[in-house]
Amino acid sequence: xxxxxxxxxxxxxxxxxxxxxxxxxxxxxxxxxxxxxxxxxxxxxxxxxxxxxxxxxxxxxxxxxxxxxxxxxxxxxxxxxxxxxxxxxxxxxxxxxxxxxxxxxxxxxxxxxxxxxxx
Numbered sequence: 001x002x003x004x005x006x007x008x009x010x011x012x013x014x015x016x017x018x019x020x021x022x023x024x025x026x027x028x029x030x031x032x033x034x035x036x037x038x039x040x041x042x043x044x045x046x047x048x049x050x051x052x053x054x055x056x057x058x059x060x061x062x063x064x065x066x067x068x069x070x071x072x073x074x075x076x077x078x079x080x081x082x083x084x085x086x087x088x089x090x091x092x093x094x095x096x097x098x099x100x101x102x103x104x105x106x107x108x109x110x111x112x113x114x115x116x117x118x119x
Contacts, residue, residue, distance in 0.1 A: 007038050007045040018058050021097060025056045025063060028099040032106035047106075050113040054106055062090040063097065070112060071105045078104075 004010040011022045022045075029047055030036070036047040044057040044066075055066035062083070069087050072079065078101055083090040089105075091097055 003043045004040055006040060010040065010045050014058055018093070021063050021093070022056070022058055024097050024099060025065065025102065028097070028102040029054060029056065029106050032103040033110045036110070049110060050116065053109045053113060059090075062092055065089045065091065065102060065105070067105050067109050071109050074108050075101065075105055 004013065007026065011019050011026070014022060026038075026045065030038075033047055033049055033053055036049040036053055039046050039048055041048075041052065041055060044055045046055040047053045053067075054071070055064075057064045057066075066088055072084050072087065072089060076084075079089060
């Protein structure tokens with residue numbers, strides 16, 4: 001995939017059902033981090049506020065959220081039942097996104113970045 005020009009172009013490059021999930025992910029992140037800048041990083045949609053917050057992307061069989069390792073560690077209990085790795089959370093395609101949980105993870109990352117910025 002060619003690097004998209006912006007997040008709208010990234011989302012538009014997928015079928016309608018995937019676009020819906022991507023838009024839900026995007027809106028959950030924007031709601032949790034209203035002051036964050038939306039960018040493309042590593043060819044994926046991302047949000048930045050006092051440094052990188054999170055990335056997200058559609059994959060072949062899941063929607064990925066990339067909140068850095070700290071975001072995964074902090075919510076390990078709530079993430080039981082989802083496939084996770086050091087820096088990735090995989091939400092299965094065709095199932096509702098846990099937008100409240102996504103929002104909490106993003107809020108945690110915002111607070112983490114703001115604390116880091118004050119040091």
